[in-house]
Amino acid sequence: MTRLYHISDIHVASKYFQPQLMEQLVDEVNRERPDLLVISGDLTDRGLAYEYEEAARWTGRFEVPMLVTPGNHDSRNVGYVHFEELYGSRYRVVRLPGVHIVAADSSEPDLDEGRIGRSIYPWLHEALDSAAEGDLKVFVTHHHLLPVPGAGRERNILQDAGDLLKVLVDHGVELVLNGHKHVPWVWRFEEMLIVNAGTATTNRLRGKGRPSFAIIDLTDEAITVRHKYYDGSEDTLHHPLKRRTPA
Template identity: 30%
Template sequence: MLIAQLSDAHVRPRGVLYHDVVDSNAALVDAVAHVRGLESRPDLVLVTGDLVDHGQPDEYAHVREILEALPVPYLVIPGNHDDRENFRRAFADHDYLPRGGPLHYCVDDHRVRIIGLDSTVPGHHHGHVDGAGLDWLAATLAQDTAKPTLIMLHHPPFVSGIPYLDEYRYFDGASLAAVVERAPNVEAVLCGHVHRSMVRRWAGTVIVTCPSTATEIDLQLAESAQSSSHDGPRGYLLHLWDEREGMISHLVQMGDFAGPYPFA
C-alpha cells in the first residue's frame, strides 16, 4: 500500500499570500499536481493538519477546491491553525469525522489501519490530547493488535532542539507514549507542525514528521535563535507498506533539478 502525506498547507483566501510573502495556495496546487504525476499512484493521501492559516470558512472553501483534484481518497486531521468547528463543517461529507468533540477517528477500510488523533487545543498553539482522548486511543488500538496501523497526529510529542518550535510542541508526550507503546502493531506516528522532516524512535515505534507544502522552518539549534523560515524547499512524504517488508517512508522534494542521469 502506498500512502502520500501532505501537511501544513496554510491555505489563505483566494489571492492572499501566507504571511504576505508566500503563495501557499499555489504551493498546494503544485503538491497535488506532483502527487497526480507520480509513476506509482498512491492508494490514499493523509493531510496532517494546518490545512488553512486562520481557520476561516473562505480558506476551507479554497482548500477543499484544491484537494478535490487529488486522484485518490484523502483523510484529514486539524492542526493548531485550524478552527475545529469550521474544519468540521468544511469536511462534513467526510463521514469518518465525528459530529461533536475532538476529531479523533479510526478508518479500517484499507490494508493499513489509519487512526486520526486531534491534538489541537482551541485558542492555543501547543498540542494535547486529554484523558478521554487517550482512553479512546487505548480502546481503539486494543481492538486489533495485529493489523498494521498508522497514527496521524499534528503535533510531534518530542523536543526537536529548535527553540522556537519547542515552545508550542506537544508537551505531555509521556502520557501519550504510555498508550502507544502497548500497541505492537503501530508502524509509525505521522506528524506535521514543524515544517521539516524529522525522524525519532519513540514509544516502541517511529515518529516521522512531514515537511510543509508551503515553507520550511529553518534548522537552528542555538537557544538564542529567532524564528526563521524559507520559501522552500517544499515537499511531502510517501509511505510504502509491504506485508513482508513493513513500512518505509520516503521524503519527496518538489522542484526542478538537473537529470535524470544514467547512473544510481
C-alpha cells in the same frame, strides 16, 4: 505494499501559500495514486470560513482516499466547525488491507499548544484495540510527539506526549505521523518510527528548509520514508520492522 502520501501544513489563503507547489502536488498525487493521502493539519491559517472554502477547493482535487486531521491553525476562530463539515470527524479510524490507521485531533481552540486530552484516551485504546491481528498500526496527529531539531524553543510537543507515547508503544504502534513545525524529520523511538512532515506548500520555512512532503511505503518487513522536495530530490530512510509473531 501500501503507499501513503503524507502532506501537512498547506496553509492555504496565507501569504506563505505557494499555489504552484499545490498544483504540482495535486498532479503528482493523482498520477501516483497512493492508497491513502494523509493530511496532518494546518490546512488554513486562521480557521476562517473563506480559508476552509479554499482548502476544500484544493483538497477536492485529490482523486484518492484522504484522511484529514486538524491543526492548531484550523481550530482558531471556531474553525473546527468548518473542519467537521468538510472533512468529517476529528477522530477517525481508517482501515486499509493490513494497515490500521487512527487519527486524533491534538488542537485546542485558539491555542497553539497541543494535547490529546484525558477524555480521549478511552476512545484511543478502543480504536487501537480494534486493529486486526497482524495489522501494521499507524497513528496521526498534528503536534509533535517528540521534539525535532531546528524547531526553536520547545513548545510544540503535545502536553500529554508522555502518556500518549506509552499508549502507542503499549499498543505496538509502528508509525506515527505528525506535522506542525514545518520541519521534515524522522525519529526511531523503541520500535516506532515517528515521521514529521514539513510544510508541503508554503515558504514559511526555518533556516534553509524547503517545502516537502512524505511518501511512505509499508510492507510486512519494513517502512520506507521518503521526504520529497519539489526539485525531485529525496531524503530516504529504510526501517526494517521487528514484527511480533502472534502467540
